[in-house]
Structures are given as C-alpha cells and as structure tokens.
Amino acid sequence: GDSVTQMEGPVTLSEEAFLTINCTYTATGYPSLFWYVQYPGEGLQLLLKATKADDKGSNKGFEATYRKETTSFHLEKGSVQVSDSAVYFCALTRYNQGGKLIFGQGTELSVKP
Amino acid sequence: EAQVTQNPRYLITVTGKKLTVTCSQNMNHEYMSWYRQDPGLGLRQIYYSMNVEVTDKGDVPEGYKVSRKEKRNFPLILESPSPNQTSLYFCASSPTSGSDTQYFGPGTRLTVL
Numbered sequence: 001g002d003s004v005t006q007m008e009g010p011v012t013l014s015e016e017a018f019l020t021i022n023c024t025y026t027a028t029g030y031p032s033l034f035w036y037v038q039y040p041g042e043g044l045q046l047l048l049k050a051t052k053a054d055d056k057g058s059n060k061g062f063e064a065t066y067r068k069e070t071t072s073f074h075l076e077k078g079s080v081q082v083s084d085s086a087v088y089f090c091a092l093t094r095y096n097q098g099g100k101l102i103f104g105q106g107t108e109l110s111v112k113p
Numbered sequence: 114e115a116q117v118t119q120n121p122r123y124l125i126t127v128t129g130k131k132l133t134v135t136c137s138q139n140m141n142h143e144y145m146s147w148y149r150q151d152p153g154l155g156l157r158q159i160y161y162s163m164n165v166e167v168t169d170k171g172d173v174p175e176g177y178k179v180s181r182k183e184k185r186n187f188p189l190i191l192e193s194p195s196p197n198q199t200s201l202y203f204c205a206s207s208p209t210s211g212s213d214t215q216y217f218g219p220g221t222r223l224t225v226l
Binding site: 101 | 148156163169211217218
C-alpha cells in the first residue's frame with residue numbers, strides 16, 4: 001500500500017542554519033504531495049503542496065520539489081528561525097482514495113537562538 | 114473566521130465509559146474525517162464522510178463510530194474506550210474529497226485509564 005517515510009527526528013539547528021527534512025514515498029499512480037506543520041499545542045496547517053511531477057511548492061521560505069524519478073519531496077529552507085520550531089509531516093493523497101491523507105511519522109525541528 | 118473546532122480539547126476517562134468528541138466546521142465543507150496521531154506512526158485515518166449521511170471506514174476504525182446528520186458536524190464516538198485508544202485526535206474538513214487542502218482542528222488529547 002501507499003506509504004510515506006521521513007527522516008527521524010528530532011532535528012536541532014542553530015538560527016539561520018540550512019534545513020533539509022527528507023521525505024520519500026511509495027504510491028501507485030500520481031499522488032499529490034504535501035508538507036504540514038504542527039506548532040506546539042496546535043493542529044496541523046498546510047505548509048506547501050505539489051500536485052504533479054517537477055512542481056515546486058513554496059511558502060514562508062520553505063520549498064519542496066516533487067521528484068517522481070526518486071519518489072521524493074524533501075523540505076528545505078535556507079535560513080531557519082526559532083519560530084520554525086515545530087513538527088513537520090510529509091503526506092500524500094491519491095485521487096481515488098476517498099480524500100485520505102497518508103502521513104509520514106513526523107520530524108520534530110528545534111531551532112536554537 | 115473559517116475554522117474547525119473540536120471539543121473537548123483534553124479528556125481523561127476510564128475504560129468502558131462511553132464518550133463523544135465533537136467536531137464542527139463553518140466552511141460548508143462536504144468532506145470531513147477523523148485521524149489519530151501516535152508517536153512514531155504519524156496520523157492515521159479513522160473514519161471519513163463524503164457528505165451528510167455518507168460515512169466510511171478509514172485505516173483504523175475498530176472501536177470507533179461516527180455519524181454525519183448535519184453537514185457541519187462529525188462527532189467521533191467511543192462506545193467502550195480502552196487504553197489503546199489513548200491518543201491525540203484530529204478532525205479535518207475540505208470542500209470535497211478531491212480537494213487538495215484539508216483544514217485541521219486543534220486536536221483532542223484523550224487518555225483512557
């Protein structure tokens with residue numbers, strides 16, 4: 001079945017460091033890919049998305065490119081801030097799956113001043 | 114303000130005592146779903162609803178019930194809770210099942226003793 005695998009956390013970075021969180025997926029067909037962010041004590045918010053191969057999603061300085069050849073959707077940010085500390089979830093959905101999101105296990109990011 | 118609300122936010126209960134977690138959205142969305150979040154497992158779908166009176170099982174439906182009598186509400190019912198249902202629960206909604214973006218509630222942390 002479909003699955004999403006993320007790099008293990010927690011990830012601890014200093015402010016202004018470069019961030020990469022790896023995400024790979026297994027799915028038949030052409031899924032849509034997402035990054036959701038969960039700030040402490042809050043629900044999930046959509047951070048960015050890409051719906052077809054080679055699309056780049058971007059938001060708030062974060063970027064991720066849909067790479068079908070490597071089945072990956074790695075999240076990157078050039079310069080992280082303390083306010084980026086959160087749990088990040090990679091997810092996919094397929095058109096004929098009743099709207100279900102398949103999530104990775106989440107990666108906790110902690111940014112120190 | 115467009116939002117998904119859940120109540121209660123926190124609940125501690127005992128094995129076998131029936132409980133209901135409410136979910137309401139004010140965006141006139143057709144699609145609603147419930148997820149549970151467990152450490153190391155990400156989020157997994159429990160039940161979903163395509164529209165009023167239309168519900169179906171997700172990946173982990175055992176021990177849960179849902180109903181969709183009105184478009185805005187989608188309560189999650191645990192008829193006889195057990196300790197393995199201790200988890201963080203999220204309700205989500207989207208305009209349709211084919212919509213790319215789902216909106217999540219703030220979460221309900223349930224502990225079953």
